Amino acid sequence: MTLLLETLKPYLLPLIRVLVVFLGISLIVAYLVYAERKILAHLQVRLGPMRVGPHGLLQPIADGLKLLLKEDIMPAGADKGVFLLAPVISVIAAFTAFSLIPFAPNFYITDVNVGLLFLIGISSLGILGIILGGWASNSHYPLLGALRSTAQLVSYEVALGFALVSALLLAGTLSMVAIVEAQQRQGVWFVFLQPVAFFILFVAAIAETNRNPFDLPEAESELVAGFHTEYSGFRFSLYFLAEYAAMILVSSIAVTLFLGGWLRPFARVRALDFLDFTPVAVLVLAAAWCFRECFRYPATREWRWQRLLLLGLGVGALGISAGLLLPARFLPGGGEGLPAFPALTAIQGVFWFMSKVFLFLFGFIWFRGTFPRYRFDQLMSLGWHFMIPVAIANVIFCSLAIVLSRQMGWGLPATLWLGTAATLLVAALLRREKA
Amino acid sequence: MTDEQKKEEQKPASPEAAKPAAVAAKPPAKPAGPAPEPLDNEQVRRLRARFAATIGEATLDRKQAIVVVARERLRDICQYLRDEEKFDFLTDLTAVDWYDRSPRFHVVLNLYSFARNERLRLKVPVADSCPSVSGLWSTANWLERECFDMFGIVFEGHPSLKRILLPDEWKGHPLRKDYDILKQDTDWVRENLGIESGQ
């Protein structure tokens, strides 16, 4: 027995982490959908889900159950095996990639020295799910959607790759953890050194995740639902899960590469250390909101569960924030060698990482509420005639800048900004040529 | 000019002529109601000079110009009106079923001239077929199809004369006066909708 435990021990911790990440991402996906509906609703002068739970808070669960219980329909002429396989590929690709994301210095599943390459590789497997699903459905709209999707993903992957290279030039490593550490060491997030690359990454990320204004593969008004038109029930929800997981994934990559990963804003400024207490503040605010809503709900029987739920949520949030503020000296052993608030310190990384990811995701949702959709040829022309040349120019100018700063001893940021200015010039020329 | 053609040309006049008589027979609901009056202006004279007997009666009804023309030279007349009289816009093309008259139908063309801001209505008495004007105005394409669909008037020279609103296999032409409002193609309904009757 002890032998078994001994053999399993090295696998146990990673397994737990895998489980936590998997469940965490699933939960975040569910509530991302909720957040999207809510944010879009408020952009569009309406309320969004309000019925299931207080302010529709239980809506994702109801939706998930509904999708699970729905009939799984397969078109008559579909290629059975491929049809069943396709959504699974998408989900596996989307979730596997998370194993390489460093959520915090102390919380990641694995760190590979070619982590970023693996990440791109695994996420590019997701395309297979889309293209096979579209083909196996044996129907026109999915086929067109799959074709569009493939062309789009392949094209924007090029731009995405170049944007990543720009960040790599600064970090000098492919390991995700080391990239964040490089930003910590240099004391600046790469977004400030490489704004163009960040912009390209952002746009390419939207295109890669088929989000508005690049949501052509599933453009509702044109292709009904694109590659997943014929999917229903659980299989559809797999695609759905994969799509939103991919959104979180690209946001995570962008955050890791350009926004300093788990680092707190102004991590080096001692005067701003009070920012460490932001998680507590957020929780207290959330609790306050819960209590306020709880009292605003009518005090009748039919609202009882809603009020109880809100009360529970509020108390829970307060409890967690209290736990976060548990001082080290109350711990058994007096908290020797521990920071003043061990729990608070422990979640710092994850908190800031996820906050930045949500900022990114909010951008995605905001875009969706704002922009019309590109047309296929315009999307391609934007990708090939603008994004890729600019990305290449950026790589060239930035490597030049780095070499220059090394050889001549110039300051790196200033030289890089010079490189950025040159890239912007190229971009302006490209635009003018087009017009 | 054969006898038959002559007969055709004279025909349009007769139903028009018969109309005022019918009105007179009935006691009018309102004495001050508007009534059609004959029209004789430059334009009609030019038309008559050019197309002679194919231009039938010209009237002014509610201040709207109506000219009856024979189906034989409809296309020439339309071409002339479009190109030289600048009636370049075909507003509408439809038909009226005078089921007790002969020829049975009036095809009605509603022309408009942007240059003169005037409308002109052509009425073409036809038995069951009429020359198509879709070569002159593309808009006539669907309008003639609708006419064919609803009245069964065949437009000669139409590029693809088939039903437009009703199903292709439908039997009957609903806007004919002998097609009762409750009537339908029961066979089609049974076969395609799987129900006995909509009524």
Next chain:
Amino acid sequence: MMFAQGSFYVLAAVAVVSALLVITRRNPVHSAIYLIVTLLSVALLYLQLQAEFIAAVQIILYIGGIMVLFLFVIMLVKLDVALRQPPFNQQWWVAGAAALVLAVELVGVIYLGRGTAALPQAPPGSLQPNTELIGRTLYQNYMLPFEIASLLLLVAMVGAVLMARRKAS
């Protein structure tokens, strides 16, 4: 070591079997899927050899790039025609015999030379970051061949574009 050996044999078997399936399936989409499986298991084999860079590049280029384009093209092809055609031509048994002979030869050589030519063992523990090693090797030691190879690829690309262009116009 047990685990490593076991997984090697499993991956190798998967690679070989799916490679066989690639050439025996009639439906080109199915063939493509099996090809992906083959490539994936080969990539995992690379990973087992601690050649992460090669593994990652294998996945990105072959699966994420080339196979996607393969599928893209296959989708546009008349599948029912392909399904009706016999997948092999009449010389298939000649090719099969040749392959068999080759396999026997290979096994024989490895078996006979087992004492003289020892296969290099991977040193225990992790290697140096081999991405950097590959970079150094490619861009310093073998700069010229590398550039020549990329030039060749460029020529091939331009040629392909030109041919497609001419056909279209």
Next chain:
Amino acid sequence: MAQPQDISTTVLGADEIILNMGPQHPATHGVLRVKLKLDGEKVIGSECIIGYLHRGVEKIGENRSYPQFAPYVDRTDYVAAVSNGLGYCEAVERLLGVEAPPRARWVRTILTELQRIASHLLWLGTHALDIGAITPVFYTFREREEILKIFEKYCGARLTTHAFRIGGLQYETYDGFEEDVKKFCRDFEEKVDEYGELLTENRIWVERTRNVGILTAQDAIDLGVTGPVLRGSGVRWDIRKAFPYAAYAQFEFDIPIGERGDTYDRYLVRMEEMRQARRIILQAVDSIPEGPILARVGKVIKPPPGEVYHSIEAPKGELGYYIVSDGTIQPYRLRIRPPSFINLEAFDKMVRGHLVADVVAIIGTLDIVLGEVDR
């Protein structure tokens, strides 16, 4: 969907796909069915298959008395019922040789222009939705709601209003009608600019609509299109100016036109029409004359024999009624000239050579209502 084997017949540009859009499709605005012949994503031919909503309105017209038929016309272009009603009532009035009293004409003008705004708002929202902008539709529905509320207060109905009667109006305006209308106009001015901010200058919107579905003035006239589609092609023609009806002769307003005849021009034209409609309403609401609201038409409406064609500038285009009377209480023949039907005919011309994505943009820019196309 088409037969499964269709897919496999597509060999690299050699064969074309037949794609069937509708009658159940999110972007065909009802039960329009379009058969597209595609080369890749490029449209090389199209056929509109209509009639799914055919109810035989013209036949019904021949079997109802004149006042009985009035509610039916609301159901042709069911998002612009007030305009339909105006056209029908005025046509019958003209057949009778009576004219509605001034007060009625003023109120008719106000309501019809409100309806024009409502119809254009619906168009704007759905058109933007088709092109992928999902937000404007909610904004435009918010404003449309205000208009529908005014209709509801005036006559009790929101959509199929049956607001007018032959000879004038049945109802006097309610207390506070003027204030409601003025308040709407006041709020609306900045709202319409807000939509403009979302779309007019939006690069993607411009790219999606510029040079899409171009219709030259010559083609537009040849195809008989009317309304904003015709004006978008640069023909300055509006029945409100050409043959003024209701009280339009009394008011000042401009007719916006486009230059290139593309989807973006038609968008601008309709946006400007909303502003002009607001201008007309403001002029009209300040000068509603006192007096009777219904002309003397008699208890039984029995027009003398003869015929009339009367058309109005409905939101979609020229809405004409050609009525032949045989002196009885029922029309002998009642023809509705449906602007949507005739504008839809231009679809094939506009869509050729464009991509599938443009098809929905073009359906949207034609602003068709299937109730009117099929009648």
